[in-house]
Amino acid sequence: MKYGFILPWGDARVAADLAYEAERAGWDGFFVWEPVWGTDAWIALTAAAMQTERIRLGTMLTPLSRMRPWKLASETATLDHLSNGRMILAVGLGAIDSGFENFGEVTDRKTRAELLDEGLDIVTGLWRGQVIDYTGKHYRVKPKPWHTPPAPPLVQSPRIPIWVVGAWFREKSMQRAARYDGLLPNVMGKNGIVRMGPPTLAELRAMKKWIDEHRAATTPFDIVVDGETPGDNRKKAVAHVRARAQAGATWWLETRWSDSEKTGGLASVRKRITQGPPRFEL
Numbered sequence: 001m002k003y004g005f006i007l008p009w010g011d012a013r014v015a016a017d018l019a020y021e022a023e024r025a026g027w028d029g030f031f032v033w034e035p036v037w038g039t040d041a042w043i044a045l046t047a048a049a050m051q052t053e054r055i056r057l058g059t060m061l062t063p064l065s066r067m068r069p070w071k072l073a074s075e076t077a078t079l080d081h082l083s084n085g086r087m088i089l090a091v092g093l094g095a096i097d098s099g100f101e102n103f104g105e106v107t108d109r110k111t112r113a114e115l116l117d118e119g120l121d122i123v124t125g126l127w128r129g130q131v132i133d134y135t136g137k138h139y140r141v142k143p144k145p146w147h148t149p150p151a152p153p154l155v156q157s158p159r160i161p162i163w164v165v166g167a168w169f170r171e172k173s174m175q176r177a178a179r180y181d182g183l184l185p186n187v188m189g190k191n192g193i194v195r196m197g198p199p200t201l202a203e204l205r206a207m208k209k210w211i212d213e214h215r216a217a218t219t220p221f222d223i224v225v226d227g228e229t230p231g232d233n234r235k236k237a238v239a240h241v242r243a244r245a246q247a248g249a250t251w252w253l254e255t256r257w258s259d260s261e262k263t264g265g266l267a268s269v270r271k272r273i274t275q276g277p278p279r280f281e282l
Contacts, residue, residue: 001245003277004029004253006060006226008269011039012047018273019048023055025276029088031060031253036099042075049083056086060226060253061165061184063094065112066105069122069139076160077127077151085155089123090184090224091116092165114138117176120162126151127159163224168199168207178215182222182251183207198227201247208248226253231275238280252277 005027007015019030030048034041041059048057057079064072072089080087093112094100100107106115118136125132125141129151133143154160163182167173170188177183185207189195199207208223215221225244229237229252241252256272259265 001241001249001280002028002251003279004031004056004251005273006031006033006253006255006257007044008033008256008259008265009039010044010266010269012044014266015039015044016047016051018270019055019057020051021270022273023052025274026279027055027254027273027277029056029058029251029253031058031088031090034059034062036066036103036105042079045079046082049079049086052083052086054086056088057083058088058090058163061090061092061094061163063112064091064119064123065093065115066100067119069119070126070141072119073123073126074151076123077154080155080160081152087156088161088163088182090163090182091120092184111138113172113176120164120180124159124162127154129153158219161222163222166207167194168203169210174207174210175214178211178221179217181219182224183211184224198225201243204244204247204249222250223248224251224253225249226255228255228258229278231272234278237278241278242280 005022007018015032022030032041032044045057062072076087076089093109093116096107106112115138118139122132122134122139122141125134131143132141134141161182162180163184164177164180165184165186166177167186167188185199187195187199187203211221229240244252254272256269259268
């Protein structure tokens with residue numbers, strides 16, 4: 001099991017300072033959210049990369065439907081080099097209530113799924129250093145010579161790991177995640193809307209079994225779960241995370257969304273970071 005911390009809010013300086021603290025405290029990953037409008041995630045991660053040496057860095061998460069794929073490919077490749085191969089890209093459809101409508105972003109779920117698939121095709125093609133020829137429903141990239149050279153080859157091989165949101169059980173959504181390097185699990189309710197809260201242990205075991213049976217690639221694959229554990233009660237925290245590891249999870253991401261706006265929230269976030277992850281031996 002590996003352990004990451006999701007920064008619920010803060011500017012680039014805060015991200016740099018707390019990523020440094022997280023690395024010192026033994027966390028394996030440090031993640032920032034990517035708002036429609038607010039602190040730029042990639043500048044925050046750049047600042048974090050400059051203050052750290054070991055910890056993995058990424059977003060939680062990037063809604064690719066509202067990104068230019070070639071710009072995202074440039075940002076991630078640049079950060080991969082700057083961090084000496086510590087970048088993780090987490091993608092999904094995104095939460096439309098975070099401001100999509102306010103700025104005229106696409107809100108239709110099917111269209112966002114199409115944009116996600118095409119965006120991933122383009123990003124991974126550009127990472128390979130190709131002058132790609134791509135024609136999709138929404139994007140077209142022509143293989144004409146560029147006036148500037150493409151980014152150098154990635155540090156990581158075969159590519160930057162891509163974690164993808166998978167809705168349980170929506171076959172197309174799960175198949176999308178299985179094509180890449182990690183699953184960020186959501187569970188669909190009977191009403192067709194994503195259910196609030198994490199998957200149950202039984203659902204995690206079912207997801208792990210499905211991935212094992214349907215994934216063609218033999219490269220490592222992560223199942224990523226998140227939540228809160230008490231930093232001052234190690235026994236309780238370990239029991240919570242161990243159960244998820246036994247169900248198939250490979251990453252635990254500590255969240256502190258409830259600390260985002262309350263007085264003293266940043267101090268609470270820093271305290272939980274410095275308490276360290278609830279490590280254990282299986």
